[in-house]
Amino acid sequence: MSDLVLDKVSRWFGNVVAVNDVTMTIGPGVTGLLGPNGAGKTTLMAMMAGFLAPSSGTVTLDGEPVWRHTDAYRLIGLVPERELSFGYLTGRQFVRANADLHRLPDAAGATERILEVVDMVEPSARRIDTYSKGMRQRVKIAAALVHDPTVLLLDEPFNGVDPRQRMHLMDLLRRLGDDGCTVLFSSHILEEVERLARHIEVVVSGRHAASGDFGAIRRLMTDRPVRYSITSSDDRALAAVLIARPAVQSVNLRPQGGLEVQVSDLGTFAADLAPLTRSHGLTLFELSPSDESLESVFAYLVDR
Numbered sequence: 001m002s003d004l005v006l007d008k009v010s011r012w013f014g015n016v017v018a019v020n021d022v023t024m025t026i027g028p029g030v031t032g033l034l035g036p037n038g039a040g041k042t043t044l045m046a047m048m049a050g051f052l053a054p055s056s057g058t059v060t061l062d063g064e065p066v067w068r069h070t071d072a073y074r075l076i077g078l079v080p081e082r083e084l085s086f087g088y089l090t091g092r093q094f095v096r097a098n099a100d101l102h103r104l105p106d107a108a109g110a111t112e113r114i115l116e117v118v119d120m121v122e123p124s125a126r127r128i129d130t131y132s133k134g135m136r137q138r139v140k141i142a143a144a145l146v147h148d149p150t151v152l153l154l155d156e157p158f159n160g161v162d163p164r165q166r167m168h169l170m171d172l173l174r175r176l177g178d179d180g181c182t183v184l185f186s187s188h189i190l191e192e193v194e195r196l197a198r199h200i201e202v203v204v205s206g207r208h209a210a211s212g213d214f215g216a217i218r219r220l221m222t223d224r225p226v227r228y229s230i231t232s233s234d235d236r237a238l239a240a241v242l243i244a245r246p247a248v249q250s251v252n253l254r255p256q257g258g259l260e261v262q263v264s265d266l267g268t269f270a271a272d273l274a275p276l277t278r279s280h281g282l283t284l285f286e287l288s289p290s291d292e293s294l295e296s297v298f299a300y301l302v303d304r
């Protein structure tokens, strides 16, 4: 069981600050690292894996720094986002090469064991460039796990993977987490993180924006003020009805028609809206969030 601890970690490239003063602890089980593109997730993972030195601050694994510490490398496996460039190798050869690099006493045995774990025994005799995206991911995971690390870091492991393979990968990560492995995976997709991780860390623009149980963070996100565009059979009458509701903060009639409504409690508003319009003899034509981009959700978390 391992704890990965980041203490006031920053990393800059020239004058670009990729990671800004991040403090967090990643413990056993599955944790999701959520953030929009360019948030600094890859840079954070590279520092956690000991592949990149922090510009300031420290990353430690069970109290020992990971940077330039070969003992720590034996405890960490990294599954990078980039594609494997060894398409001419078979899956087995690639995993075996990693086992050899770790100088495992029984590299052949470890290779077979881990191919079994990721369910890749049968295709492992084929060249990697004949594999589907999901199979390539599983081989990368096998290579990262072959030395039996206590920490597994995965950068956007579900990108481009079809839904069936995604479920398969999620089951695998869940199993590793249940067995006590410290599993951290990054994603920019909320639903993906929600399905797999109970604990999440959110990063935005290099900063640590939120940390905790997924439900609590989801609530923070749904309780934030949200703006909707609504069109109905009688917008003026609907405006009068809506402004009386406690969850509604403001209502504007738009010059081009329809309403712009700001809501403070998304759950209550969503549950109320349909029965409310019906009971006033009104018909809803369109309801769409005006600022529901993931970036706006993240920006809200940062500004809190």
Ligand SMILES: Nc1ncnc2c1ncn2[C@@H]1O[C@H](COP(=O)(O)OP(=O)(O)OP(=O)(O)O)[C@@H](O)[C@H]1O
Residues within 6 Å of the ligand: 013, 016, 017, 018, 035, 036, 037, 038, 039, 040, 041, 042, 043, 044, 188
């Ligand atoms: N080697 C580098 N040189 C210069 N800038 C870099 C370098 N690596 C990362 N950056 C910058 O640091 C910021 C964070 O990048 P990073 O790749 O860590 O984010 P990310 O959350 O992983 O994004 P994505 O999901 O798009 O990969 C970006 O602005 C990126 O352009």
